[in-house]
Amino acid sequence: MSETREDRGGKEPALISREGLDDLIAELARRGHTVIGPTVRDQAILYEEVSSTADLPAGLTDEQEGGTYRLRERDDDALFAYNVGPNSWKSHLFPSTLTLWKGRKGEDGEISFEPEERETPRYAFIGVRSCDLAAIGVQDKVFIGNGYTDADYEARRRDAFIVAVNCSKAGNTCFCVSMDTGPKARSGFDLALTELLDDRGHRFLVEVGSDAGAELLAAIDSEAAAEADEAGAEAVSEECASQMGRELDTDGIKELLYRNMEHPRWDEVSERCLTCGNCTLVCPTCFCHTVEDVTDLAGEEAERVRLLDSCFTLDHSHIHGGSVRNSAPSRYRQWMTHKLATWIDQFGTSGCVGCGRCITWCPVAIDITEEAAAIRATDLGEGRGIDADH
Numbered sequence: 001m002s003e004t005r006e007d008r009g010g011k012e013p014a015l016i017s018r019e020g021l022d023d024l025i026a027e028l029a030r031r032g033h034t035v036i037g038p039t040v041r042d043q044a045i046l047y048e049e050v051s052s053t054a055d056l057p058a059g060l061t062d063e064q065e066g067g068t069y070r071l072r073e074r075d076d077d078a079l080f081a082y083n084v085g086p087n088s089w090k091s092h093l094f095p096s097t098l099t100l101w102k103g104r105k106g107e108d109g110e111i112s113f114e115p116e117e118r119e120t121p122r123y124a125f126i127g128v129r130s131c132d133l134a135a136i137g138v139q140d141k142v143f144i145g146n147g148y149t150d151a152d153y154e155a156r157r158r159d160a161f162i163v164a165v166n167c168s169k170a171g172n173t174c175f176c177v178s179m180d181t182g183p184k185a186r187s188g189f190d191l192a193l194t195e196l197l198d199d200r201g202h203r204f205l206v207e208v209g210s211d212a213g214a215e216l217l218a219a220i221d222s223e224a225a226a227e228a229d230e231a232g233a234e235a236v237s238e239e240c241a242s243q244m245g246r247e248l249d250t251d252g253i254k255e256l257l258y259r260n261m262e263h264p265r266w267d268e269v270s271e272r273c274l275t276c277g278n279c280t281l282v283c284p285t286c287f288c289h290t291v292e293d294v295t296d297l298a299g300e301e302a303e304r305v306r307l308l309d310s311c312f313t314l315d316h317s318h319i320h321g322g323s324v325r326n327s328a329p330s331r332y333r334q335w336m337t338h339k340l341a342t343w344i345d346q347f348g349t350s351g352c353v354g355c356g357r358c359i360t361w362c363p364v365a366i367d368i369t370e371e372a373a374a375i376r377a378t379d380l381g382e383g384r385g386i387d388a389d390h
Contacts, residue, residue, distance in 0.1 A: 011208040013230055014222040018079070018202055021193075022053050023220040024163070028124040033161055036092055037126035038080070043071060045085040047092070050126065053079060064171040064245075064356065066365030077202065080127055080195050083171035084355050088284035089125055089132055093156050094139065096308040100291070103302040116303075120152070124161040128189065130182030131174075131355040133164055135284035137188055141347045142287060161212065164189035168236050172245035173356030175369055179248065181353045184237040185209075191217060194233035205233040246356060248369045249376060254341040256372075260380050261333070269371055270328035272364045277310030279358035279366075280335065285351050288316060311335050336368060 016024065028035050029051065037050040040057050050056065056079045063070045064083060074081055099116040106112065128136075140157065143150040167183035176182035185192045190213035193204045205225050208214045280286040290309040295302040309316050312331050317324035325331045343351035352368070359367045 011214055013225040014206045015225045016204050016206055016222045018053055020221055025052055027219050032122050033124035034121040035124045045082055046087050064173050064360045066359050066367055067362055069360050076197055078197055080165045081168055084129055086282050086361055090284050094153055098306040100304045100306055105300045120155040122159045126163045128162050128164045129167055130185040131176045131353040132284050133185055133188040134181035134353040138285045138349055162189045164192040166194045166237050167240045170240050170243035173359040174244055175246035175248050176354035177241050177244050179354035183240040194236055196232055205229050246369045248372055254344050256376055257337045257341040260375050263375050263380055265374050266329040266333045270332055272366055273328055273332050275312040275328050275331055277312040278361050280310040282357040282361045
């Protein structure tokens with residue numbers, strides 16, 4: 001459903017040039033933000049620190065399919081004509097390695113503990129896609145809005161300025177339309193850009209999503225968007241929505257998975273699954289982690305470190321006596337059922353945003369939409385799983 005200007009608080013869209021986008025990045029840096037955006041490294045588009053549009057992947061797109069990712073050159077200078085890559089904004093908001101505290105034994109034998117003090121960056125994220133906006137919203141519920149606040153996450157998230165970019169093309173593994181998370185950003189941003197490339201030139205339609213966004217936009221050169229520009233931006237989003245490479249039927253999916261806990265499909269998919277954990281590492285919402293204590297050889301210093309983990313590892317479910325999920329079928333079932341069903345019970349939302357990363361970066365091209373469809377097509381019916389109120 002299209003948004004009206006009233007939905008955006010009555011703020012009029014504006015137009016900026018590529019030079020205007022440079023000014024926007026420079027203004028964010030001037031205000032003390034660490035600006036993170038898309039850039040090319042190791043033949044992939046990753047989210048890392050940028051200083052201008054010269055760092056962005058101009059004239060590049062990507063080709064994605066199950067187990068396949070390739071960069072390709074375009075015949076124009078589009079800055080955002082690609083889909084999501086292997087990392088997400090999670091890598092900055094919920095880093096894979098975090099020291100929690102350090103302990104030291106003094107000369108008198110007394111042991112002291114000190115929380116790890118760190119300077120939290122004031123992030124500005126440039127180029128956040130709608131699926132990743134939804135993923136940030138999901139992690140906000142997990143780490144801030146669920147009765148427990150993760151202090152490090154909250155500090156990184158608190159002052160983050162978000163510049164979203166509406167997708168102009170869908171990848172072969174995208175299914176954000178099925179998850180109602182895109183391809184157009186509807187909320188959760190300070191500014192949202194739609195890149196326009198036509199006979200009127202290269203420009204960006206800018207929509208304002210917050211007072212902070214309006215204030216920043218006022219600090220750079222822009223002009224009022226014409227109705228033709230707004231219509232062009234809307235057409236970009238509509239065209240992208242029609243290009244989805246995958247779809248996932250979410251009707252009653254929680255109950256579907258609950259009543260098919262003993263479905264033979266879990267054994268079938270496990271014959272291909274390597275339990276490598278790639279799907280959880282690239283997922284923008286997965287947050288499984290472990291805590292390790294490390295001591296130096298002299299036994300005088302120690303530190304506690306939080307490390308990103310995966311429910312596909314044997315150790316993740318290990319308790320006294322062994323691992324709870326010691327087979328590949330049980331671990332794949334745990335991941336997919338948590339993502340699409342029990343997450344809803346825990347946090348009131350699906351854990352999947354339809355970005356397609358888990359399909360692209362699976363070495364054997366396992367497809368979550370295909371697995372869900374296979375179970376739906378051969379539904380075992382009532383009495384074969386767990387109660388929906390579990």
